[in-house]
Amino acid sequence: MLLRFTKMHGLGNDFMVVDMVTQSVRLSPEQIRDLADRRFGIGFDQLLLVEPPGRPDMDFRYRIFNADGSEVEQCGNGARCFARFVRDKKLTVKELIRVETARGDIELRVEKNGDITVNMGEPILDPWDIPFKTDRQSITYNLEVDGRELEIAAVSMGNPHAVLQVDDVDSAPVEKLGPVIHRHIRFPERCNAGFMEIVNPAEIRLRVYERGVGETLACGTGACAAVVAGRLRGMLEETVTVTLPGGSLSITWKGEGYPVMMTGPATRVYEGQTRV
Numbered sequence: 525m526l527l528r529f530t531k532m533h534g535l536g537n538d539f540m541v542v543d544m545v546t547q548s549v550r551l552s553p554e555q556i557r558d559l560a561d562r563r564f565g566i567g568f569d570q571l572l573l574v575e576p577p578g579r580p581d582m583d584f585r586y587r588i589f590n591a592d593g594s595e596v597e598q599c600g601n602g603a604r605c606f607a608r609f610v611r612d613k614k615l616t617v618k619e620l621i622r623v624e625t626a627r628g629d630i631e632l633r634v635e636k637n638g639d640i641t642v643n644m645g646e647p648i649l650d651p652w653d654i655p656f657k658t659d660r661q662s663i664t665y666n667l668e669v670d671g672r673e674l675e676i677a678a679v680s681m682g683n684p685h686a687v688l689q690v691d692d693v694d695s696a697p698v699e700k701l702g703p704v705i706h707r708h709i710r711f712p713e714r715c716n717a718g719f720m721e722i723v724n725p726a727e728i729r730l731r732v733y734e735r736g737v738g739e740t741l742a743c744g745t746g747a748c749a750a751v752v753a754g755r756l757r758g759m760l761e762e763t764v765t766v767t768l769p770g771g772s773l774s775i776t777w778k779g780e781g782y783p784v785m786m787t788g789p790a791t792r793v794y795e796g797q798t799r800v
């Protein structure tokens with residue numbers, strides 16, 4: 525069949541977005557890998573499926589697949605593109621859109637300037653739920669990597685993240701340590717590995733080695749997890765500008781018991797169709 529899709533990105537973290545409200549198709553992990561291939565396919569970091577809601581109090585259901593074909597729980601940059609997509613396609617006229625994901629509900633608001641604000645929900649810090657193997661919850665943990673002890677924070681934004689503080693994000697060993705941390709035995713479902721440089725209490729720089737993809741130009745949930753990790757250590761203010769290789773996000777977290785709010789752009793690149 526011919527499958528209609530929209531190519532989009534959030535700060536260079538790119539997506540194939542498919543309307544499954546008016547189309548119906550089942551894609552195998554192998555088909556997703558083929559579509560994600562940047563030379564032989566369309567090329568993307570994640571595939572986003574826009575589905576009808578399963579519950580009457582929700583507007584849509586949102587499913588996310590990494591480029592390696594694995595289904596995942598959450599994607600922050602994708603959530604902003606999702607909001608832009610359902611409005612552009614006139615699947616809704618609402619300004620506040622309620623969406624079910626594999627790990628909880630999120631709320632998306634389209635701002636007057638076109639940016640999207642996402643209520644990402646509360647961060648998950650209980651190691652059992654992240655999941656992260658340890659005997660007790662802590663703000664940071666020592667993780668043995670290649671015979672060295674690294675100090676990391678473990679945070680879930682629906683999906684698991686390890687956050688490592690570095691002096692200089694440009695020279696951080698993302699290619700070397702990212703693949704090792706992301707498959708570390710203490711993260712049984714693997715994780716996204718973030719390398720955070722604190723510029724000042726209101727600004728951080730971040731690079732993320734994403735589970736199921738590799739290093740991306742931006743990771744929305746990674747930005748949220750990094751701000752939570754920095755706030756728990758008392759190093760960051762309530763609202764922080766997070767600069768990633770692809771651009772900047774504004775992240776606000778009041779503290780435990782509050783949701784993380786993310787604001788940033790969502791860009792449509794082109795409309796396409798492909799035979800699957």
Ligand SMILES: N[C@@H](CCC[C@H](N)C(=O)O)C(=O)O
Nearest residue numbers: 599600601683735743744745
């Ligand atoms: N790019 C995303 C995160 C996508 C999922 C991630 N790779 C995972 O496996 O958890 C974002 O913007 O949050």
